[in-house]
Amino acid sequence: MSDFLGHFRDQEQKHTKERIYPTQCPYCSMQCTMRLVEEKTPYTTRWKAAPNKDDPVVQGRMCVKGVEAHVHTLDHERLTQPLLRQNGRWVMISWEEALEWFQRRVKETQERYGKDAVGVYGGGSLTNEEAYLLGKFARVALQTRYIDYNGRFCMSSAATAANQALGVDRGLTNPLSDIPAADCIILAGANIAECQPTMMPYFRKAKGNGATLIAIDPRETATTKLADIHLRIRPGTDAALVNGMLKVILEEGYVNEPFLKQHTTGWPQLKTWIESVSTDEVAGITGIPRDTIVAAARSYGQAATGMVFTARGVEQHAHGVKNVRNFLNLVLVTGKIGRCGSGYGAVTGQGNGQGGREHGQKADQLPGYRLINNPQHRREIAQVWGIEEHELPQAGVSAYEMFQRVWEREIRGMVILSSNPVVSNPNATMVEEALDRLDFLVAIDLFLSETAERADLVLPGSAYLEDEGTMTNLEGRVIRRQAVRSLPGEAKLDWQILAQMAQVLGKGEYFSFSSAQEIFTELRQASRGGIADYSGISYERIEREGGVFWPCSDENSPGTARLFEDHRFWHPDGRAKLIPVPHLEPPEPVCDTYPLTLTTGRYMAHYLTGVQTRRTPALLKKAPEPLLSIHPETAKRWNVEDGQQVQVHSRRGSIEMKVEITTKIREDIVFAPMHWGGENGINRLTLPELDPESRMPAFKTCAVRLEPVIATLPTEGKERSDIDGKAQKVGVGR
Template identity: 55%
Template sequence: MSDLMLKYFREKQQKVQTENVYNTQCPFCSMQCKMQLIEEKVISRKHYKSIGKDNPTSNGRLCVKGMHAHQHALHPERIKQPLMKVNGQFQEVSWKKALEVIKEKFTHIKKTYGPNALSVYGSASITNEEAYVLGKFARVALQTKYIDYNGRLCMASAATGANMTFGMDRGFTNTIEEIKHTRVIILAGTNIAACQPTMMPYLEQAKNNGAYIIAIDPRETNTTKLADIHVKIKPGTDIDFANGMLKVLVENDMIDTSFIHTKTHNYDNLQRYLSTLSLEEIATKTGVPLSDIIQIAKIFGSEPTGMIFTARGIEQQINGTDTVRTFLNLLLITGKIGKKYCGYGAITGQGNGQGAREHGQKTDQLPGYRSIENKSDRQYISKVWGIEESDLPRKGVSAYEMFKKINQNEIKSMLIMCSNPIVSNPNANFVKKALSKLSFLVVADLFLSETAQLADIVLPSTSYLEDEGTMTNVEGRVMLREANFPIQGNAKHDWQIICEIARVLKKEKYFPYTSAEEIFEELRIASRGGKADYSGITYERMKKEKGVRWPCPSTQSNETTILFKEKFAHGDGKARIFVNELHPNLSKPALSTTYPLYLTTGRVMSHYLTGEQTRRSSSLRAREVEAYMEIHPETAKLYHIRPNSLVRVESRYGSIIVRSRIVSTIRKDTLFIPFHWDEKQNVNKLIDDTLDPYCQMPGFKLTVVTISCMDR
């Protein structure tokens, strides 16, 4: 190093007056990578950078979102004081004033229309403690049955499918470390390279160790590039492809007969159903060559170990639950479940998508993955909460269905926490219209999102840097997120906001918490004996062991690394094989002369969910400044669309204008638009609002549209 450079670095070091290090976790995907924010103060300016911190799941890796997450947390547009709308304009008010108005409005609405006129819309990005307290708040403080959360739009069909098949849903049935040792991997509708980038090294290690990787996706992505076979499937036909694989396995006797007979139900019905199917017809319907179907099935059947991973591509369908269960059949009939290097992984999307669905935000659920309709579950939780079982509401409706209840004037008020449903829901124009009809809307968030702009009161929340609590990552590992960055302005933690509202509603005795750890101690008790049993997990243990995988029923017991070793979680210990014949496909959108193209949606690496956070990061926004439409060159030529043209994309629900990207990596009959942009380019305006009958998942991944070039 030259003398000049040494002098420069010495001078720079001398100018550094302070350096603070803040431990935290990335706020974005379900890998929940540990990280540190380094704050350097040079003269009067502060400089920040994020670095990865070693942990068992991502081994110190960070993706581009994690590296720049602090930019949104420190953004000047952060809400730092409660806002109240006066004559159509927001004005800053004190917490005391905001809480007084909330008390007055909630009390009046409840007295006039009953408790079910109030509702709560939660999030899969908040901590386990906050998810738990929010579910308790809805049912104890508001006494309403109407609570659900945005995870309904993301992981619901995978969770429901796993519960119906195995009797339990924990995302991964095995550890993430096992991926690199398995022999065959099916990636069904998942673009891990864009959505969970720090997971990719596990797949790369598996490939280097000789694993055969099959990727199912109508688009070529950085994930499919890693695969040995890329199945460029026609959108919406994944269940047919899986049935084709099942038929090949059964007819070639590539099944584990002993496992089937001792650990499953309903194989004979599946065998009869498969005998009625034609592989040639499946090949035609899916657009996958028959030879590929046969080859993939035989590879999966012949290898001693294998894993299947699913994500939104197959799950965000109106038959997503049935599709997941059909893929799970592949594991059951080959015996590739409940043992090392074999199993299922639902690639959870949101940061706490796993934990947030376990402890009471879902309308039909109580903490510990208990059922709100089950008598013994209701009695247990009522005792923990200190209420009468008869006072505990029954189940309400799913997230999107709540907006229908608003439109029908049954729900009059809503508290929305850490979510932006105007952008994230299907038929987004309808959702905005419904929210506009509310008598009173309260939103707790970091920013004035599209949804918050409709609110009567907006409450400032703390960010991932400031809000300590636990998150449950993609492999079911409960992790303690440290957060000791100074709170911005007069923001409060989400759990504090809930407790403050409960206090003014005179329900404070049920919400006496002074720390996140106090809430977790109650959550431990509430989850005890449930399927998602956290009772053996403590803050001290999470610090010592760097996270603990549930179920963990006592502080002396080990974490559970492999589920279903001895038996499945159904009462008789057996898994349920699914037969599609008994539950035929719902009517999906079909191509027509009016709408001649398929549209599918998804993520890009540099953005997250509705973009409220990542679009406020200058480094991330610079990578993708606007939405776009991927279109095949031949399709573009047919519609007279040039590169970077403005294109109107229209379905029967609405239209948006986006810029074209002509790529050869997508099917000729299919378009792709990411969903991270605001109302003007919100692709969810085009999405059908038909829901999966089991889990009420919207069909984001299959819409039929028409296009027209605007640059003429």
């Protein structure tokens, strides 16, 4: 037997053929490149990921998700043929039948209810080309005003605040390589170690250079462990905290008066406001000791260089825009911007969260970060697209508001591309019920996600290994992703599906592309002269230079890695804008009935709604289920033990979860991850209160109560759920 096994291994090694494909991770905004290695033997094919040490951004670093990123693309549950729901069951049909069905349903719906009766919903993981084409598809092929995307839940508050204060929204004002030059770094609501792990070495290098790291987070995380100062804030009080820091900076003389006088507006009003702030009151509001607030303010104020980074912990609030505006006040009051080691960064979450909002899949935007209600911007894009300006619809509504329109039956049909809104939206039960009210729902996806399961027609799209195009990482660096594998079965590239759908709607002449590069060529033209100007960027340049920073309006321009080096901001007067930001309480305060604050976030092993990562065995093993984190003292008050099941109740519903007791959390809050849907979906509880400016929902603060579950024997024959949180029974009617 041993001789046989030895011979088997010898033959396998002798005949193993290895091929290496350059690719990049599809997950977070770092967009790490890597090598995908295919090993073929006479008996099997194995795939593994290897680092790319030539990557200018991460220099060969990979995280656990990147190492496993290829696994879901090979999953046996990949959709490979169009599926149509007939009599409550899925039936495989041809593409010709699928497109004919789609054309008929759109025509019937729009003839009866108007063009706006059909909506479009996209995703922040699409390539720039697909995001651009989706916006064009909505406005030219469907001629609807209703389009938005899941990036609304990621960057909208930071984007709105940056546009207001600086005149431009590019995630980071500086390249990542500037971070080690910062003497003080503030990470506000940003758990980098778990959400963008390959970004952490930049902060470790800064620490090695002597930088002070300040982390603002209600929980202790792998990120806060690196910090010199951890401000364990009460969720929803970020603006108050910054007011306290500004008070110290003003009183102790760290204000950069020459910078403020020459390059900003609004300082006199902000100064008057800061003078009225009491640091003792701030300590009471935030739950952070006054001395700790003073120490943090001094560290940032005294530093010669400094950087401030915000993420979802600051932004996913009903006052998220104002929260970010105050952090930008902190940056501007000290003049720490436009230099190496000095600037601001909104840490983008999704793979193409930055590029995805620049080219038109957001309700109020057109390509190049133009505004759809601006007459000049409309004329410019209409000319590129070869249509009349009046043919362009006006602005629609935000992501969550679209599902309210669906509930109200104003939107009767919908196309969803590469997104899972029944898990990612707040008040998710309402979203589920709204989708069931649609006359028709079309989902383009890799799998039968929780959303696709509710569709009438499901079209098999493309995974990142099959889909060429460009992405824009969190720095604003445009990079190119190559296709390295063939599509499975009858699946099609996402952009090809959109083009064919446009064709059957009679708009094929506007979508006659033969490659992603052709779409990018038109995108470059459409972005020319816009804030996000890509016109000087080409596939060839990206390949040659390892990525190009926007704005880049000339092929001979190096691109703009660091914004505002001349201290001229992107408002007409060239000045940044300061405003006073009073503290506003969260819209749903705790009370006797709901005395705890629920906040949500991520696990390192999972990505967004988990459709891909929960199909990856190695990642699912690391985090097999969602846990409710609760402080030991809080657990005592609620008579809850570690590992026990509890019902978590909010004003919108309840779910059952297992408890994880930990000292790494404030006593007045509980924490749950967002990666599961169905009965484990935490967004069945979250608050749909929207920021009045960005329309970002208040994911980070909602009032809840707990109810311990008394263990009972399982009911015999109870329907079992698989790793996607969906019923094993497929084909149940809507």
